[in-house]
Amino acid sequence: MEWHAPWDIRVTLDLFLGGLGVGLFLLSILLTVYDKNRYHKLAAMGAYLAPVLVGGGILFLVTELGRPLRLITTLYNFNPQSMTSWGSLVQMVFMVLSVIYAWLYFKNNTTGSLFKTILGTGTVFALLVGGYHGLLLSSLGRPLWAGGMVVALFLVSSVLGGTALLILIKELGISFGVPQKVGREIASASDAKGFNFTALFCILSALQLILVLGWQISLSRGALDTTAAATSLMDQFGGLWVGLVLLGGLVLPLLGSLYSLIKNKSSEMPKGMALTLSALVIVGGFTFKHIVLIAGQIKLPFLF
């Protein structure tokens, strides 16, 4: 009988879109704290897109449920031992906070105590949602997901993806829903006092590359079922893993951004390079999460 993974691409889309949303939200808050006047447009775009992306991901997840209309029961049949239960709660709170955050940006009300409260609580819940994506998998005890590394891998991948998406938005000059009176434009790429997106992009790419390689090495030195899971991942998805996840999604972005920083540490990547590398990071991030999700579900030879 043909094998099908119990969780299909809709779960990947939830983890991927949710991760992008969390990454954008965190970047938006970072830019707001850094210089909210200078980066109003970019921070506002992050604020608007975050709930759309996270909500879109949740919609994909709901269609994957056998009984989607019973989703609300996760709140009143809450199981404190279940990561999925906590995830439902945390994502619901984050959705509310991110919608309020976006509304405050839309109304250009970014100075009040409510805004500051949302900045603080929103950051906490964004990190909780970002951590939950990996924790959901690692809590299930399957050999490829166990051990906790997946939590860090998914969180960093999400923040890196969010950074890449914001760089795309910045380079393409996409902007909507920003009040007319906000006259100041996004920081110019050559402004030494501006936020250095390239440096963040470089650091996150390097961190994720170290985490992924560290994870793979620790898997290959693990117990029998762990090594079987790692071997299975490479047997089934080796080409995509090396090509899109490692080389395209991490090594090239790292080298490109590093080259740009070495040339001029205070400048941003050239537009063409920024667009290409950001797109590669997003594609690589999706491939990474999809492969980890599917490979983790492959039935391994039963050891008894």
Added chain:
Amino acid sequence: MARYGMVIDLHKCVGCGACGIACKNENNVDQGMFWAHHLKRTTGVFPNVSYEYVPTLCNHCDNAACVKACPTKAMYKDDKGLTLHNPDKCIGCKSCMQACPYDVINFNSKEPHAFWRDSTSLIDKGTGSGQETSQKTGQKLPYYNPERATTYAGIRPKGIVEKCTLCDHRLAKDEQPYCAYSCPSGARIVGDFDDPTSEVNKLIAQYGYKQLKPHAGTKPKVFYIRHF
């Protein structure tokens, strides 16, 4: 409090698969899914070859991973130590399937028992179709066992999971699970592990035992004795 579980005597088991068929019959289990199944493994090089046949089912673990993973408490432990499933609470998220180290939880991705609604015959004008058999017997499922519905959904609907209940409806009447009752070699013995005088406790004390994936920490309650 009782703690029901099973001992499987691998020296008695002949690998006939009757337990799997009996289970399907008793619990109205659809094609393509198994509450009671088996693992097979051949190892070694001729002439030193070893063949293993290990019957499997829900281990009704004391520390059940499926119960922990379920976001709606649809998977739960009852007062007999059984790991049971409430189909009315299940949202079909499949977290329990992912968490179970033994892969013994099944998901109804389609409307169950499609065979009995299918009008296709194996041999045209030679054999009857599932639909024809269903109509002649006047049953949606010709081998439907109404006893199953006394403690669990008689037929589990699309969109939820299902698994072995250790025939809780039979245990409630002090009857053996049907797989144990039907085993021609008496290889399956069910009893209360909290009762020091029970046969299951005597057997594991006499022969020692193996469990599947003890490292998973789930404390399974299916004990294999006299392993080859």
